[in-house]
Amino acid sequence: MFAAVTKEIRHRFRPLTARMIRFESQGSATIVANEGTEGPHVSVGEEWTNFPEHGLTAVVWRTGRPARVDDYREIPGGEPYLLEGLVSAVAVPIYVSGRLWGFIAIGSATGPLPSDAEERLSEFTDLTATAIAAAQSRAELIASRARIVAAADNARQRIERNLHDGVQQQLVTLALQVSMLVEYPELDAGVRSELENIAAGLRTALTELREIARGVHPAVLTKAGLGPALRALASRSALPIRVRAQVPGRLPPPVEVGAYYVVSESLANAAKHARATHADVVAALDDGVLRVSVSDDGIGGAVAAEGTGLMGLRDRVETLRGRLTIDSPVGGGTRIRCEIPVEPLTEIRGR
Ligand SMILES: Nc1ncnc2c1ncn2[C@@H]1O[C@H](COP(=O)(O)OP(=O)(O)O)[C@@H](O)[C@H]1O
Ligand SMILES: [Mg+2]
Incomplete structure (x- = not known):
């Protein structure tokens, strides 16, 4: 997308060079697209820190506003741009959801650039900002769906473990105790039959509980x-x-x-x-x-x-x-x- 927009800008304005630059935290920057001339200071995809203080990157970062250089011969640190063949350049910031994201710049072999260059470029920065915002919300949506699914799975797994280690173990112990009581020799026949009923009830409860636990989260899957x-x-x-x-x-x-x-x-x-x-x-x-x-x-x-x-x-x-x-x-x-x-x-x- 970045390369396509940058190409289109070059096609439309016919500048010597067109660039899209993204700010990183702490004021460093990354060239995300470059069309036209190149130089040792231009490296797409790499983080970039030592740009000149009065160049476009530094000024846009400091002011958050459009910036221009009318003659690179007049700014300290402008030599790499001159070597590249540039004389003048204009930059317009890109704001995404109210935050300074980066900027688009065009450079020319003559100078200064026409006074409406900023306004004409802003059509492209608006377009780019909209596309970036859409991509970001898509990515956020995917991530939040994943978080919801993961949270639900973790909760289910926790419930399964609690059922297994808690209620299920207690039922097993109770069933064991009751079946030991049934074996007691001096037991009244009526009481024994009641106890056998209780033991059977406990076994049914245990089976049902296992079934529920499995439905909540299948332990065999984890194991x-x-x-x-x-x-x-x-x-x-x-x-x-x-x-x-x-x-x-x-x-x-x-x-x-x-x-x-x-x-x-x-x-x-x-x-x-x-x-x-x-x-x-x-x-x-x-x-x-x-x-x-x-x-x-x-x-x-x-x-x-x-x-x-x-x-x-x-x-x-x-x-x-x-x-x-x-x-x-x-x-x-x-x-x-x-x-x-x-x-x-x-x-x-x-x-
Ligand atoms: N294997 C299937 N054969 C026939 N109809 C099905 C089948 N699976 C789902 N359906 C139909 O599609 C609908 C949607 O399925 P589903 O999303 O699982 O909802 P639910 O099972 O809660 O009704 C079902 O209500 C049923 O009418
Ligand atoms: Mg269903």
Whole structure:
């Protein structure tokens, strides 16, 4: 984008050179685009500190206003610009959301530049500012979606752990104590039968609690990874399900969790809405992309906008820079596919 704008400026104004410069903190600057002449002091992409005190960069940074140099021979430190063939130059600042972001400058082999140069350049600085602001809010949106998903996942994982280490352990202990009481020889028959009822009730409560904990966050996913978690998921489904999972080793936790939820929601849908006779789950890691698909042979007609399940999956997958596709013709079964790019674990840890 920066290069395109800078090229367009050169095309329009025919100056000797056109540059776009971004300020960094503490008043250093980076040339983000350069068209026209070059010199040892011009290096696109590199941070730049020793610009002359009366040059454009320093003046725009100090004043936040347009700046001009009418003759580089008259400013100390102007030699590199003269060597480059420049005599005069004009700069107009770029403000993004009220903050000084940088500036656009044009330079000429003769001088001074016409007095309306600033005004004509400001059309381009406005355009650039709008584009930068849009890109920034897009990036912020992606980041905030990712934070929401991560926060929800962490909370679920914490609840699962608390259930497991707290209530579940207490129920196990109580069940044990009751079954020991039942063995007590001098027990009245009526009391014994009551105690047996209590023991059975405790076991049911424990099973239900495990089921709930698994729904909140599947511990097998954290412990054993995606392949085993998908197989466990399939084994608990009401439908017959075939699982083919070729996912060696472990993937970054958000990817494992994302893929898991795609499969668990799709299988729940297949059981709940599809009137299917069976479903297929395929997961494979290829060339740094995890591909997962869930297909059923049911009635089709699934639409993401009608529920929260599929919509939530799309949010989650896009947060991981992936894609979710829903293929569900009426009468033709449903196939949910997702592709998630996977960065090697070591790189993620190394950051
Ligand atoms: N596998 C499927 N087969 C047929 N219809 C489906 C299937 N999956 C989803 N649907 C339809 O699409 C809608 C949206 O699904 P979803 O977003 O998961 O919402 P929910 O399951 O909460 O209703 C469902 O209400 C259902 O009508
Ligand atoms: Mg659903």
